Every structure is written in structure tokens, then in C-alpha cells.
Amino acid sequence: MKKTKNRMIATLSFISLIAIATACSSGNGNSENSPSASASAASPASSASGADTGKKYTISMLDFTYGKIPPSNGKAIALLNDKFNIDYKPTIVPYDGYQEKMSTTIAGGDMPDVMGIEEYLASGSLHKWAEQGAFLPLNDYIQKYPSLALVPPEIWAAVTNKDGKIWGIPRYYPNTPTQSWVIRQDWLDNLGLKVPTTYDELGQVALAFTKNDPDKNGKNDTYGLVMGPGGAPGYGMGAYWDRDTWYHKDKDGNLIPGYITDARKENVALFADLYKQGAINKGFGANASFEVGQSDFYNNKAGIFMGGIRGMDENLANSLLSVAPNAKFSSIPPFKAPDGTQGLTAQRGYYRITVLNAKLAGDEGKIDRILSLVDFGRTFIPIDQRTPDNETFDFRSGKLNTGYTFDNGTATFTQPDQGLLVSSYLPDSNMWAPSVLDNKYSDTTQSPILKEYVKQLESEYANYEEYVDPQYMGYSETLNSNKGADAILKVADAQVKMIMGELPLTSWDKMVDDFMKSGGTDIIKEMNESLQGRTLIGFKKMGQ
Numbered sequence: 001m002k003k004t005k006n007r008m009i010a011t012l013s014f015i016s017l018i019a020i021a022t023a024c025s026s027g028n029g030n031s032e033n034s035p036s037a038s039a040s041a042a043s044p045a046s047s048a049s050g051a052d053t054g055k056k057y058t059i060s061m062l063d064f065t066y067g068k069i070p071p072s073n074g075k076a077i078a079l080l081n082d083k084f085n086i087d088y089k090p091t092i093v094p095y096d097g098y099q100e101k102m103s104t105t106i107a108g109g110d111m112p113d114v115m116g117i118e119e120y121l122a123s124g125s126l127h128k129w130a131e132q133g134a135f136l137p138l139n140d141y142i143q144k145y146p147s148l149a150l151v152p153p154e155i156w157a158a159v160t161n162k163d164g165k166i167w168g169i170p171r172y173y174p175n176t177p178t179q180s181w182v183i184r185q186d187w188l189d190n191l192g193l194k195v196p197t198t199y200d201e202l203g204q205v206a207l208a209f210t211k212n213d214p215d216k217n218g219k220n221d222t223y224g225l226v227m228g229p230g231g232a233p234g235y236g237m238g239a240y241w242d243r244d245t246w247y248h249k250d251k252d253g254n255l256i257p258g259y260i261t262d263a264r265k266e267n268v269a270l271f272a273d274l275y276k277q278g279a280i281n282k283g284f285g286a287n288a289s290f291e292v293g294q295s296d297f298y299n300n301k302a303g304i305f306m307g308g309i310r311g312m313d314e315n316l317a318n319s320l321l322s323v324a325p326n327a328k329f330s331s332i333p334p335f336k337a338p339d340g341t342q343g344l345t346a347q348r349g350y351y352r353i354t355v356l357n358a359k360l361a362g363d364e365g366k367i368d369r370i371l372s373l374v375d376f377g378r379t380f381i382p383i384d385q386r387t388p389d390n391e392t393f394d395f396r397s398g399k400l401n402t403g404y405t406f407d408n409g410t411a412t413f414t415q416p417d418q419g420l421l422v423s424s425y426l427p428d429s430n431m432w433a434p435s436v437l438d439n440k441y442s443d444t445t446q447s448p449i450l451k452e453y454v455k456q457l458e459s460e461y462a463n464y465e466e467y468v469d470p471q472y473m474g475y476s477e478t479l480n481s482n483k484g485a486d487a488i489l490k491v492a493d494a495q496v497k498m499i500m501g502e503l504p505l506t507s508w509d510k511m512v513d514d515f516m517k518s519g520g521t522d523i524i525k526e527m528n529e530s531l532q533g534r535t536l537i538g539f540k541k542m543g544q
Contacts, residue, residue: 057366058087059373061427062105063116064098067416074419076398080426083395084373090425095121106134113360114370114427117168117353124480126353130159135167136356136367142166145371147378147432154537155349157473162533169374170350172430174310174439175542177344177466178244179233180457181332182307187214187222188330195330199237202304202332203270206279209303215324224279225271226305228293231285231496233306234267238344239467239539240337241267245345246471246527254528255470259491260512260520268508271499285496300324307331309457310439314447321449329453333460343539346466354428370427377426380433383440386411396423436542437462461542468537476526478519487519 070076070092080088091112093101099121105111106129119126129135142148142156151170159168183195188205191214196202206224208214214222225235236242236258243258250256258264274280281293281302297305298316300323307329320327336342354374360367379392386393387409388400397404397413403420404413416424423429433439442454478484494511497503512520 053085055365056085056087057369058089059114059366059370060089060091060112061114061116062091062093062102062112063427064093064095064118065416065424066095069094070416070421070424071419074425076403076420076422076425079395079398079422080373084369084376086369086373088425090427092425111357111359113357113366114374115355115357116171116427117355118351119353124477127475127477130161130167133358134355136358136360137165137167138169138356139164139166141367141371145375147375147380148371150432150434152349153535154468154473154540157534158348158350159353162530168353168355169428171352171354171428172378172432173347173349173351174433174436175346175349175466176309176436176457176461178242178347179236179306180308180344180460181235181237182305182329182453183332184209184214184303185328185330186324186326187303189328190214190216195332197333198335199241199267199270202235202237203274203279206274206304207277210277210279214303215300221301223281223296223302224304225274225281226293226297226302227271227280227284227499228290229285229287230492231271231499232290234264235271236267236345237332237335238337238342239469240339240341241335242345242467243267245467245469246474247345247467247469250524254524255531256524257471259488259495260515264495265505265508268495268498269505272501272505275499276501280499283500285500300327304332307453307457309436309454309461310441312450312454314445314450317447317450321447327449329449331453331456331460334464341467341539343465343467345469346540346542348469348472352430374427377423377429378432380431380438382438383444396421396426396429398422465539465541467539470531470534470536471527473534473536474527474530476523476530478522478526481519483519484523487515487523490518491515 070090072091077088077090080086089112098118102115102117102122103125105115106125111134117126122129138148142151148169152175155170155175156166159170160166183205185195187209188194191208191212193205193208194201196205209222209224211220213220227233234241234243236245239245239247241258241263243261243264245258246255247258248256248261248263271280275282281296284293287293293302294305294316296302298313298320300320334342334344356367356370360370376392377396381390381393388394388406394400397411398420400406402414403422404411406412414420437458442451442458445451445454476484491511494503494507498505498507516524
């Protein structure tokens, strides 16, 4: 199962593994246990359609969790039953094994009223189910529920069939850049250098970090860029160079993936030269894990790496301060591309999807009760209001001194398997932040070295546009197959070998040709066909 999942993820991206791993381990970034927001909390949705609230409905739900499994008879279910006047029947199972259970349930015509789906797990089946009409069209309900009305058009487009029917509710995930870039500002200061603004400058800085003793310890023990398995991160300093992004077009006007573009080819050539001169960690292609390269950055050996507005490891950052007390991070803003654009690629803006059974059509009262339940779970609560005094927070947390305790301004939650946390049972407990900036990650970051860095990223997020990758709205069956995964992994392997000098750069055209013959032609054809009639967003300022 895990192998299958990883192959599917690989088809979507060389390097989005990091983002997905963060999603799996950290949830949506604004759960009760994580940083959050300042916007006003919306009141819980209730009977948006004006349906009869006096009628009790039995509502079944199937979903999975990465963590401890809430019991099917947890006390928190009674709270939901009383609040929403329902007889709630949630089934929550482990992630491992969910693919089979989900597929069997839908194929057998025994789908519950509401269900959670991870598109990577469902892979190609998800779009087939949607096209076959397994899920209730939601177009007429979106504006009735506050948290659904907050979803941007480009994210709705990802769960919309060609006929315009919206078949799923995307769950919140920050739409910040897929990757941001961090550089040792104290090393720049020691060498009298500035934050690079072009790839030429990036290369010069990387070499200076390698050859000019940036930490002034008198030893030749540092280098510039960190790379790991698959050549990640790709150091795409804008969507123009992003190897995962569908930004460029071929001679026929078709969008193509970044990993076969001339822009990527130029970057591979640059990285090959830097590797030859020792500015990239030796043997990175053979590393068993991403963490091997990451440790060099936090052990004061490397000066440039990837970062993020959330999800960076504060323990690692503090460990760097223990060996380099004057260490300081700066963000490297996106470079201005040859076509004049300047912005990184945005993340999808959602992770996992909630769907309703198509058989609910016509039962407006029950649909309203389900969507009210979903909307309640998505209702955003600013972090400074996540206290027992906030009715919504107190309820979803299972009530003070039952589902959680609150001491010195900090909430401590019971474990999900105790069955006391209401949020553990909600069909969607990911609060939808009105804006990523509402999450105020810098306010809740504790590490001093990360706090200032995150502030810079928040400023960039407000000032720069981000590119909405068209592949988010499109679909390729080949891309979501083992054939597609194999084709892409071969490209990644070839580019790693080119950077490490094991394959000449003159092999580039053959690499592209092999990719096209082994599935690339179908991937490009299918993706572009699926995008016909879609409104492509391009660059968009998302921090507002």
C-alpha cells in the first residue's frame, strides 16, 4: 500500500513529497494543536437551507486517520447528536487499508452518506467515480455555508467535472509556495555578499560558501547548496524554473511539465558545474533519505536550503544555534524570470476531499444537516480565541475538563482513542482560514532564528504573486499510473546523474525523447485535453 501511494505521489511531483509528508504529519496547519489566526470566527452553520431542524436524521460517515482510532461509541458522538439532532454513525479506520475499504464500499454501492477521500489513495478511480455520478453535485449549496463560500475558484475547479458539477469539498491546506528558499544571512555578512537575485548570483554565493570560509573558523568544511534523493529540492526560484510546474508550452501550444523544459536544462547545467566544484553535497543522489542532506544545513555545514512558512523543525533550528549562536536566516525571494514574471508556484490549497453520496439528491433536509456538520468542522477560530470562553472551540474540543484541559493559556487535548474529542469525529475538522496570513505562523513560531525568517516569508507572501499550476485543475490517467511514475522517475534519475557528472549534459535530448516514448506523450496529451474549457488562473496574489 505504501509503495503504491509513493509511486502515485511521484507521478505528481519530484519533490512535493515534502509537502505531502508535512500534510500527513501536521494536519492542515490550523488544528487545535497548531498555529492559527486572527480573523473573526464565523458562527457554526446550522440549517442554512431553512430545512426542518426538528427532524432527526441518521447520518453515516466513513473516513481514515493517520493517528489513533476514535472508538465507534465515543462519548463525543452524543454531543454531536444533541447539537445537530442526528443519529451519527461515524466509521474511522487506519490509513493503511483504507484504499481497499473505500474502493470496495463505492464499487459495492454501499457508500455512506458522507466520506473522506485522499486523492493520492484513490488515484485514477476518484475521477472515474466522479464522472460516473457517485457523488452529490454541490453547486447549489456552496454559497449557503460560510466555510464553503471561502474556497477560491481555482480550488473548486480541482473538484469539478467537465460538465461543471462540483462533486467534492476540498479540505483546507495552506496555498503557500510549494517551496521557499533559506540562506545563511550571517555567512553572507561575513563575506560581504548580498542575497542572490539571479541564478548567476546564486552560483557565485554557493561557491563563496564553499571556498571562502563563510563561518570564519579557519577550516574548509562548508559548502553551498543542499540536495537530496531525486535531486530535491530543485531550487526553482520561480514558477518559470520549477521542475514540477506546468508553466511552459511546446511548439504546438501544449503545456508541458517543467522537468523537460529548457529552463530546467539550464539549471541542471548550473548545478552540474557547482557539484563539480564542490558547492553541492557529494553523493547526494545515493542518500537514502531527505534527512541526510537536511542535517548538513542544520549542522552548520551548508548555507542554502529549502524552508517554509510552516512546518520547519524548531528543534533542528535550535540545534543549529547551539553550534552557531550567531546564525541568522534570510529568505531568498523569487527571481525575475526572462518573461518578466516573478513568483513561486502555489501549493494546491487543499488536501483530502469530502464527498456526499449521490443518492441523497432530493433529500434537502438531510443534505442540509450533513453540510451544517461539515461547515461546523471547517469554521475558523482565531488562535487568540481558542479558549474555553469560545463556545465553538469548547464544543469541538469535547468540553473543558472532559475533552481537554486549559492551564496557563494552553489547551491540552485528550487522545482521539479516548472518544472525548468532538473534532475527532467530524467529517472535516480542518478549519478553513480566510487567508493564509490569518494563520499568523510567525506569532506562534518559538525558535528565534525561525521567527524572523517566517516573518520575511509572510511579507513575501503578501507582496508577490504565486502561480496556480494548471495541473491542479487537470488530470492525466497515465500520469496517475505506474507507467507515468516510471517515466518521471527515470527523468529524475537521469538529471541526478547529469548533476553528479555520471551522465553528460548532451544526454538531455535523449532523456526527453525516452520520456515521451515511455508515457510522456500521453501525459501531455491527456493533461492538455482535460484543461480544455478550463479557466487557467496564472499568477495570483493570494495573500489578500
